[in-house]
Amino acid sequence: MNTELLRNPIQTRERVTDARQSGFSVGLVPTMGDLHAGHGALIDCARRHDDFLAVSIFVNPIQFNVASDYEKYTRNLDRDFEFCRQRGVDLVFAPDARDMYPVPLKTHVDVSGLTDLLCGEFRPGHFRGVATVVAKLFHILPADRAYFGEKDAQQLAVIRRMVTDLNFPVKIVGVPTVRDSDGLALSSRNQRLSEAERAVAPRLFKALCAVRDHVAAGCKDAAQAKEAGLAVLAQESMIRVEYFEIVGADDIERREVIDGPVLAAAAIWLGETRLIDNVSVHG
């Protein structure tokens, strides 16, 4: 089976619709490219559920709240296409920005409540841009299932809620975070780390695990559990903490008492690079 590359939204919809009409179930993996083993896990998971596999590769300008972050985001379509081809992807949709936004956008999808904390607090407009482009992708590539990484837990919660609220005919599948052997969650941003920063980066996951261990040991108090995590980060002066929160996994609202499943989620800066991660905690 060949991997097809399409840039035009209308042709892409026709191709996916043809696949569905031929009786294939369709899986969609939306990405911003610069693919790594984390995306590989999404593709592998999709392959297990669906017959026809589409990957979108689009660095979405409207979800970047800092223009320079958009500009420096790594683009390497040849490499990404080869990555998809080797994994048996059927269709790579890689539009230009003008294919996706041919006229100035006047319509936006907003998910409120779930976007007040975590990345939503520090990246104004980010999730509006994410929800809007994902709504577009769901219409261009009408899939049975769409696959998103649990590393971007708030994004996953926002998309799940959008799908429920707007009755999108797609099932959202969350896929566990893939980590390096030292625990660092895979991210295309990791390659921007200096050697010294890379050596320190696994401490983010260790801090989140410290929360989980603290709760497993019987602590129900979110403030105390959070202190246990922050103490792990405080040991390293290179780390600047942007946020460190214990929130409900679905509503992304702060919890004071941990009496059910929650997320410990954090964002840190190492030099110019921002890293995020989260772990599930069962109170």
Next chain:
Amino acid sequence: MNTELLRNPIQTRERVTDARQSGFSVGLVPTMGDLHAGHGALIDCARRHDDFLAVSIFVNPIQFNVASDYEKYTRNLDRDFEFCRQRGVDLVFAPDARDMYPVPLKTHVDVSGLTDLLCGEFRPGHFRGVATVVAKLFHILPADRAYFGEKDAQQLAVIRRMVTDLNFPVKIVGVPTVRDSDGLALSSRNQRLSEAERAVAPRLFKALCAVRDHVAAGCKDAAQAKEAGLAVLAQESMIRVEYFEIVGADDIERREVIDGPVLAAAAIWLGETRLIDNVSVHG
């Protein structure tokens, strides 16, 4: 062919998807019920284009900015169902509010720019509610074409823009306004008019036609054309003008010079009843 009545969104999507998979094209006429000959024209137009015809009947709470207006909106499903049955509609989707909003809504679709003037100015949140429910309906009833009346010109422009911006896989068809013999545009609100108010109501259309005639006679100045229309309304003291504007048909932005196709659009109050209407004007 029998007319089917469904209330459940999931069953409804399955029914429409089955029709499409059977090779039928699907036409959707979204309504708030209380059906009249204006809706009849939408249904007749849909019948000419599409094989399988669905009508949704749902008084959408989130598009009413005044609660009492929502409460007093006429509901008569038996009568509306019979109206659809007689016109050969295949499926009537008539959900309860809890079918459409089973959990508090956190997601909204906003169309900016087009909603600053006309009804958007005087009914805050109205078009957000319209865009959001129409997005839901397009997912519940995945149609090839959806039919909307030109009487609600701003709504039509908002929905067209939403469909373009979010790549909805549906074609929007605008259907000309149906009028009584004296020119009054059909509306379920007309039945709320007293006899005296009903006698005065056609003056709204006359005023809009006065704009058209003024432009046809060579006037390019929007302010002058507007004065000609307002003069027609000023002759009747029962009429309170909410807005009277000359705007671009697609962008719903004010025009000072009429050098292309525009809309003359107005809203008036007669007692407790608000009426809207518009006419196309070619400069």
